[in-house]
Amino acid sequence: MKKLEDYIVSIPDFPEEGIIFRDVTTVIQDPEGLKLAIDTMSGFLDGVDFDVVVGPEARGFIFGMPIAYKLGKGFVVIRKKGKLPRKTISQEYDLEYGKAEVEIHADAIKPGQKVVIVDDLLATGGTMEANIRLVERLGGEVVKVVFLIELAGLCGRKRLADYSVESAVIYEGK
Helix, strand or coil: CCCHHHHCEEEECCCCCCCEEEECHHHHCCHHHHHHHHHHHHHCCCCCCCCEEEEECCHHHHHHHHHHHHHCCEEEEEEECCCCCCCEEEEEEEECCEEEEEEEECCCCCCCCEEEEEEEEECCCHHHHHHHHHHHHCCCEEEEEEEEEEEHHHCHHHHCCCCCEEEEEEECCC
């Protein structure tokens, strides 16, 4: 039986020299890889009391939606600024060279709701920290954050130290 790591293709020197890009498209294009990813990630939620799954654009949609469906929960999106049609709140965060902003519908999370956030990759943790802030500003409680891949060398887990974090595959480097 193949392991989840067997479905992830590592591409050296992309997008620049010295970087190893971890391609998850090879996971989701394979029926067994996709099933293994969703089963593994949803398994992290066994025994967790929560109301809704949140997925940030775009790969959080890919992995979060089937987990929400499988576990009988609703699904809420977080998108890049300017993509949501109704009243939103936004959160700015730092990128390596500049800033970015994410948004959530202002009524997407009800005060007191317990929230799980699902995404494909934990790197530095900055984007996830912004996602968490959005949920908390709406009165939600983030009870678990689940990733397919974690790049441990970028120390994102430290930035999310106040939260329960699970990653299906952990790579020691960057």
